[in-house]
Amino acid sequence: MSDHRLPLLWLCGPSGAGKSSAGWEIFAQLSRSGVRTAFVDGDQIGLCMPLPEDRAHRLRARNLAAMWPNLRLAGARCVVLSGFVHASEEVGEYTRLLPDAALTVCRLRVDPGELKDRFLGRGWRPDLLAEAVADAEALERTDFADVCVDTGGLTVAEAATLVRARTGLTEPACPPDGSGALVPSGPVLDPAPVLWVSGATATGKSTAGYEVFSRLVRSGVPAAYADLKQIGALRPGTGDDPAGHLLKARNLAAVWSGHLAAGARCLVVSGDADRDETVRRYAELLPAAALTVARLHASPATLAERVARRGGGGGPALPGDELKGLGPAALRQVAERAAADAAALDREGAGDMRVDTDGRSAEEVAEHILTTWPDHPERA
Incomplete structure (x- = not known):
C-alpha cells in the first residue's frame, strides 16, 4: 500500500x-x-x-x-x-x-x-x-x-x-505511484448474459442501452447497467492506453463483480466498440460472460440531425457531453466523422447484431434488440 x-x-x-x-x-x-x-x-x-x-x-x-x-x-x-x-x-x-x-x-x-x-x-x-x-x-x-x-x-x-x-483542491500532491493490485472479479460458475450496445457517435447507444436495462427490470429480471464513458473518465490519458479502454475494461469487471454479488442476472453496457481487438480486451476481463455486441447504425442525415440536437442540449443529461454547446461548424465536423465511422463499422461487419435506428424511437430500438438478443435472460 x-x-x-x-x-x-x-x-x-x-x-x-x-x-x-x-x-x-x-x-x-x-x-x-x-x-x-x-x-x-x-x-x-x-x-x-x-x-x-x-x-x-x-x-x-x-x-x-x-x-x-x-x-x-x-x-x-x-x-x-x-x-x-x-x-x-x-x-x-x-x-x-x-x-x-x-x-x-x-x-x-x-x-x-x-x-x-x-x-x-x-x-x-x-x-x-x-x-x-x-x-x-x-x-x-x-x-x-x-x-x-x-x-x-x-x-x-x-x-x-x-x-x-x-x-483547497488546486494541485493535488499525491503522485502517480502505480500502487495497488487489480481486484479480481471472483469466480462465476455459469456465464452471465452481457449485452454491449455500441455504435458510432449519435447512434443512440446510451439511450437505447438504458432503455433495454429499464425494460429488463420492469419485466422482473434482476439486471445491471454501465455506461463505459461514465466509469472510465481519466484525463490526461496514459501513453499505453490513450483511449482509456484498459481502464474502462478493468473498472467494468470490478463493477460487474459487485452487481453479481448484489443479485444481477445480466449486464447491459453502452459504449464504443471500435474494433474486434477492443471487444477482446473487455472479454478477457469478463471471462464468465456470454457477450453479445449489438451495433447501432444510422444514416448520415439521421446522425447530422441527432448531433445538432445534442449540441442544443437535447438527449440524456450525462456529465461530460462534449457536443453540448458546440457551434454549427464544429457540429457538422462531428456529424461527418460519425458518418465515416458508421460506414467503416458497416464495411467491417462489426458486432454480433446490426440494428438500424433510422426512424425508430429508443423504445423501438430496445424492443428490436430484446427480441433478437440470443442470450436474453428470460429465454436462458
Whole structure:
C-alpha cells in the first residue's frame, strides 16, 4: 500500500444543486492543467435493480473500492465523485473500504426558488420536484459535510472554481505511484448474459442501452447497467492506453463483480466498440460472460440531425457531453466523422447484431434488440 493518500472530493447535494455539472467541470479544469484526474458519477456505479434502498450505498462503496486500485494503476492523482449522500453513516460505508483516500465531502446548496427553476429547466421528471425540495431542506439540517458551498447565481465554471478554492483542491500532491493490485472479479460458475450496445457517435447507444436495462427490470429480471464513458473518465490519458479502454475494461469487471454479488442476472453496457481487438480486451476481463455486441447504425442525415440536437442540449443529461454547446461548424465536423465511422463499422461487419435506428424511437430500438438478443435472460 502506498503511503500517499489519494485525494477524493465528493460533491453531494439535492438534485438540481449542480453536483454532476460542477464535478465534471472540476475534473476538466484539473486535467487541462496537467493533473491526471478521474471522475466518477456515484449513480453510474450503482445501477443494479431491484436493490433495497438501504443497500444502495453499500453497493456503490464496494464498486468504487474495487475501481480504486485501477485508478491508482492508471496514475490518477485525484478523484472527483458526484452523488447523493444524506448522513455520516452513509459516508462511513465508503471510508471503511477506502482507507487510503483523503476524503473531502462538499455539500452544494442553492436557495429553494433557484433550485425549483433549475430542476424544472432540465425538463426531466418534473414530478420529482417536491422530493428534491424536501431533500434540500433535510440536508440543511445536517452537518456531515466538511464544506458547504452555495452555488446560487453561479455558472458551472464559477461554482467549480469556488469549490476548488473552498476545499483547497488546486494541485493535488499525491503522485502517480502505480500502487495497488487489480481486484479480481471472483469466480462465476455459469456465464452471465452481457449485452454491449455500441455504435458510432449519435447512434443512440446510451439511450437505447438504458432503455433495454429499464425494460429488463420492469419485466422482473434482476439486471445491471454501465455506461463505459461514465466509469472510465481519466484525463490526461496514459501513453499505453490513450483511449482509456484498459481502464474502462478493468473498472467494468470490478463493477460487474459487485452487481453479481448484489443479485444481477445480466449486464447491459453502452459504449464504443471500435474494433474486434477492443471487444477482446473487455472479454478477457469478463471471462464468465456470454457477450453479445449489438451495433447501432444510422444514416448520415439521421446522425447530422441527432448531433445538432445534442449540441442544443437535447438527449440524456450525462456529465461530460462534449457536443453540448458546440457551434454549427464544429457540429457538422462531428456529424461527418460519425458518418465515416458508421460506414467503416458497416464495411467491417462489426458486432454480433446490426440494428438500424433510422426512424425508430429508443423504445423501438430496445424492443428490436430484446427480441433478437440470443442470450436474453428470460429465454436462458
